[in-house]
Amino acid sequence: MEQHVSSDTICALSTPPGVGGIAVIRISGPDALAGAHRFFRGPHGLLDAESHRIYYGWWMDGEVPIDSVVCSVFRSPHSYTGEDVVEVSCHGGYFVSRHILSMLYGVHIRAAAPGEFTQRAFLNGRLDMTQVEAVADLIHAQSSPGSLTAARQLAGGFTRRIAAFRQRLLDTAGLLELELDFSEEDVEFVDRSALRATLTSLASETHALQSTAKAAETLRSGFTVAMVGFPNAGKSSLFNAFLQEERAIVSDIPGTTRDYIRESIIVDGFTVHLVDTAGIRSTDDTIELQGISLTESVIKQANAVLIINDASEGLTSSDALVDDILRQFSPEHCILIQNKMDLVGTSQRHDVAAVSELYCSARRGEGMEVLRTTLRDMVAGSASAINDVLLNRRQADVLSQVTDSLHSAVSGLDVGLTSEYIAVDLRQAIRFLGELTGETWNPDVLEGVFSKFCIGK
Ligand SMILES: Nc1nc2c(ncn2[C@@H]2O[C@H](COP(=O)(O)OP(=O)(O)OP(=O)(O)O)[C@@H](O)[C@H]2O)c(=O)[nH]1
Ligand SMILES: [Mg+2]
16 A cells, blocks of 8 residues: 555543653654754754654743653654654643644644544555454453453454465456466366365355354443342342342332343453343333333344243243243343242252253342353353454444355356456455455445544554
8 A cells, every 4th residue: 555645743641631751742744853853952853763763852832841852763664643742741640742743733733533543544554444343342341351362462363364275266267367368278277166166155154243243243342141030039138139239229129120230340351241130021010111112122132032931930930921032032141040949948950941051049138159150161161263353343244245245256157157257346345355354445434433432542
C-alpha cells in the first residue's frame, strides 16, 4: 500500500482524562516536530530530533513554564501512524494536558477524531483492518483470554493466515484463467477433482472460522447466563447466594421479581453476566406479564440458561419448561438446578433429565462451588475454538460471503461449468477476503470500524 499523505497534523490526549501520574499527548502529521518544537525548551530542540529517542525539557507558554516534559520522537514511516509522531509525556491531572493541547490547537494542529491515529496507521499500511479491529478489542476486552487473543490478532497471526489462504485462491484462479488462453487446445492445468477437494476444504475452513463469531462475542463482551424458572423456585435466592450479597428481593410471595436484574462477576478471568428474571407462569397481572415477556427476551440473548426448579414441588416439576427452552437452546447450554434440596432427601435424584443437573440449596448456600465450576467450564469451553482472531460481526459477514462464493465454485464444478465461470467465483472470494483485511474497503466500512474507537487512539 502506498504512503497516504495527510496534509494536516492532529493531536489528542492518549491517556484517560483525569488525575494520574503522567498523561501522554500524541501529535501526528507533517508538522508534529515543528509544532512541538515551538513550545519545547531543552538541551536539544525537536526540529532535528532523531527518531526513536526521548528528549527532556520544559513545555513553555511564552516565558511561563507549564510543565517539565519528555518528548518521544518517531519519524515517518517508523511510527504508529506511519507519519512523524511526537508523544509528549507531561504530569497527569486536568490542567497541564489541557493547556498543552490548547497551545497546539493555536498553531493549527487540530484535535484528532476518535480512532484517527489508528485510521492513519491503516491508511499508511502500518496495520491491516483485522489488526485495527484488534486494537479496539484489546482496549475494550472483558476477559483475559479475549485480551490475549486480541493481542495475537494485533501481532498479525490472523493476517498471515488470511494472506496464505488468499494466495492459494489466487494461484488457483490464475491457473484456471491460463486455461482460457489455451481454450482451443482443450487443456486442463488444474485437475478438476483435486480442485474440488481444495475448494471444499477452503470453504469448510472459512465456515469453521465464521462460526467462532459467537464465542468471540463472549470473550469480547462477557458470557450472559439467564436464571429462569417458575415463581418461588428460588431464582433470586440463588442469584444472591452466587453473588454473595443480598442483591435481589427474596420473598415467599410468587411473582416477587418483576423486572430482570443483571450483575456481573469475574469467573477465572471471564466476565459472566448473571440475570435474575421474573418467574414464568400464566397470570392476569399486567406488570408481571411484562416481566415475563422480558424474561423471554433475556433468554433469547443469553449464552446459557439456568433453569431453577423447586425440588420440594417434585424433581420433575419444571420438565415442561426445560422442554420449552430446549427448543431454543442446545442442551449443553442449559443446566437444570434442583433448588431447596434442604427440604428434600438429598439422596433423591432425577435421572431422566434431558440436560445436566445440579443439586443445591440457595438458602444454605450449598452447591455453589459446583455451580461455579460448571459455569466456568461452560464459558471456557465456548471460547476454546478461538485461536488467533476475535471475529466480529463485520468479519463474520464477509467470511460468509467468501464461503458462499467457494460453494458456488464447487457447484459450478459439479455441473461441469467451464474454467471461466469457476474463476469468476474465485475472484469474488478473493475480493471478499480483501475486504476482511482491508485491502479493498469502502468509506462506510471504514467509518463503522473507527467509530468504535476512543479519542486519542
Ligand atoms: N428451604 C428453602 N427455601 C428456599 C430456598 N431457596 C429459596 N427459598 C425460599 O423460597 C421462596 C422464594 O424465593 P425467591 O428467591 O424469592 O424465589 P424466586 O424464584 O426469585 O421467585 P419470584 O421472583 O417470585 O419468581 C423464599 O421464601 C425463599 O426463602 C432453599 O434452598 N431452601
Ligand atoms: Mg425472584
